[in-house]
Amino acid sequence: MLNAKNLTMCFGGLVAVDNVELSIDKHQIVSMIGPNGAGKTTVFNCLSGFYKPTSGEILFENNPIHNLPGFKIARKGLVRTFQHVRLFKEMTAIENLLVAQHYNLNTNLFSGLFKTPSFRKSEAIALDNAAFWLEQVQLIQMANRPAGNLAYGQQRRLEIARCMVTHPKLLMLDEPAAGLNPKETNELDELILMLRNENGITVLLIEHDMKLVMGISDKIIVINQGKHLATGTPDEIKANREVINAYLGEE
Numbered sequence: 001m002l003n004a005k006n007l008t009m010c011f012g013g014l015v016a017v018d019n020v021e022l023s024i025d026k027h028q029i030v031s032m033i034g035p036n037g038a039g040k041t042t043v044f045n046c047l048s049g050f051y052k053p054t055s056g057e058i059l060f061e062n063n064p065i066h067n068l069p070g071f072k073i074a075r076k077g078l079v080r081t082f083q084h085v086r087l088f089k090e091m092t093a094i095e096n097l098l099v100a101q102h103y104n105l106n107t108n109l110f111s112g113l114f115k116t117p118s119f120r121k122s123e124a125i126a127l128d129n130a131a132f133w134l135e136q137v138q139l140i141q142m143a144n145r146p147a148g149n150l151a152y153g154q155q156r157r158l159e160i161a162r163c164m165v166t167h168p169k170l171l172m173l174d175e176p177a178a179g180l181n182p183k184e185t186n187e188l189d190e191l192i193l194m195l196r197n198e199n200g201i202t203v204l205l206i207e208h209d210m211k212l213v214m215g216i217s218d219k220i221i222v223i224n225q226g227k228h229l230a231t232g233t234p235d236e237i238k239a240n241r242e243v244i245n246a247y248l249g250e251e
């Protein structure tokens with residue numbers, strides 16, 4: 001589904017990502033791990049169009065995307081969250097999910113002004129979709145609360161719902177468990193598995209929580225000092241001497 005070849009990203013003289021190769025198959029849950037500063041977020045930023053890679057190729061469903069801006073990549077079905085929560089804090093939970101669907105709304109000036117039947121229909125579909133995903137992430141009771149008033153774990157789930165209302169094919173989560181307590185991390189674990197098992201989503205995540213990573217990943221990609229170090233199943237990665245030396249051994 002997603003393939004990166006010779007992916008390289010330089011910031012001035014610093015090679016943050018150095019010839020990284022990766023591939024993600026449909027319906028897999030793939031985790032990218034590595035020490036702080038290894039280059040994981042930079043890889044994410046290149047894959048999602050936030051950065052234009054210095055060199056290399058990124059194919060999404062066999063089409064090159066490395067020259068596309070982020071919003072066009074998102075429209076192709078590759079959608080992401082960020083390391084820090086980025087919700088519209090003054091808007092309610094449901095409003096955040098409606099704003100995310102603006103692209104699907106039939107909103108030209110005429111239809112919006114006169115509330116044409118097609119405008120009202122697309123508004124109703126967006127509302128149903130938003131309510132469905134609030135239910136899925138167990139936030140339906142919070143629909144009318146300002147997003148900024150939700151607990152941190154709830155805000156994280158709302159961000160995932162905000163991605164899901166756009167019907168992505170590949171969901172990329174940057175440190176989704178950061179700042180969550182163990183109960184919230186378990187709920188996140190279940191939510192990610194549900195997205196894959198019941199909604200057919202492919203998931204790529206960056207995560208430092210090894211219990212979560214080892215528990216849900218089909219495949220783990222290890223990055224160290226900007227370079228690809230290893231790829232394998234959780235058991236293969238746990239037993240990989242180079243990985244233990246570079247990363248797991250530190251813990």
Ligand SMILES: Nc1ncnc2c1ncn2[C@@H]1O[C@H](COP(=O)(O)OP(=O)(O)OP(=O)(O)O)[C@@H](O)[C@H]1O
Binds near residue numbers: 043
């Ligand atoms: N916009 C930027 N400009 C300059 N240097 C950058 C930029 N973004 C990242 N870097 C550098 O690139 C390297 C890789 O950073 P990156 O954030 O990708 O690592 P990471 O593996 O995601 O780390 P962490 O786990 O701490 O989030 C670091 O040395 C970082 O300082």
